[in-house]
Structure formats: structure tokens, C-alpha cells
Amino acid sequence: MxxxxxxxxxxxxxSERDKTILDFEREWTxxxxxxxxxxxxxxxxxxxxxxxxxxxxxxTPAAVRYDPMLVSRLRRTRDNRTRTVRTTTSLHDEELxx
Numbered sequence: 001m002x003x004x005x006x007x008x009x010x011x012x013x014x015s016e017r018d019k020t021i022l023d024f025e026r027e028w029t030x031x032x033x034x035x036x037x038x039x040x041x042x043x044x045x046x047x048x049x050x051x052x053x054x055x056x057x058x059x060t061p062a063a064v065r066y067d068p069m070l071v072s073r074l075r076r077t078r079d080n081r082t083r084t085v086r087t088t089t090s091l092h093d094e095e096l097x098x
Contacts, residue, residue: 013062021050021057026070 012019024042028035039050057063058074 012066014057014060014066017053018057018060018063019066021054022063022067022070025054025074026067 014022021043024038028038036047039045039047043050045053054074055078058071058078063071
């Protein structure tokens with residue numbers, strides 16, 4: 001990781017990488033092709049690693065200060081996805097025990 005990626009920006013408290021991730025999430029629909037391809041191209045990491053980084057970023061107060069509406073939407077999306085996975089897993093487990 002370069003110094004620019006890890007150093008916090010004084011005005012936001014976010015690293016350049018964290019700001020880039022949030023900016024990407026705000027603008028990704030403007031990219032041509034699938035989101036996973038854009039992630040790989042721009043960040044040079046797997047989609048799984050990108051989403052780990054994104055989830056860590058959106059849990060920070062600095063991210064909320066940087067773009068509160070975006071972070072709120074991303075958290076809501078994550079929470080809904082987590083809830084769906086838990087419900088599906090729970091239903092599957094019930095089927096196995098019946």
C-alpha cells in the first residue's frame with residue numbers, strides 16, 4: 001500500500017483509498033461493463049477483497065461525514081443482504097431438521 005493510500009486526508013479523516021472506494025460506489029453505474037470488472041480494473045483486487053474493504057470503510061464515522069446519504073444506502077443494502085442470507089440459511093436448516 002502506498003503512502004497516499006494509507007494516509008488520512010485531513011479534511012475527511014479518510015485515506016485516499018477509502019475516498020476512492022466511496023467515490024467508486026457513488027459513480028460505478030457510469031462504468032462500462034460489469035461492476036466486478038470495474039473493481040478489478042480500478043482497484044486491482046478481487047471482488048471479495050473489495051467488498052471487505054468497502055464494509056470496513058462504511059462502518060467508520062469519517063465515511064458518514066464524507067457522504068452520509070451514500071453510506072446510509074450502502075449500510076442498508078448490506079443489512080438487507082445479510083438479513084436475506086440469514087433467513088434463507090434458517091429456512092434451509094429447518095428443512096434439514098424436518
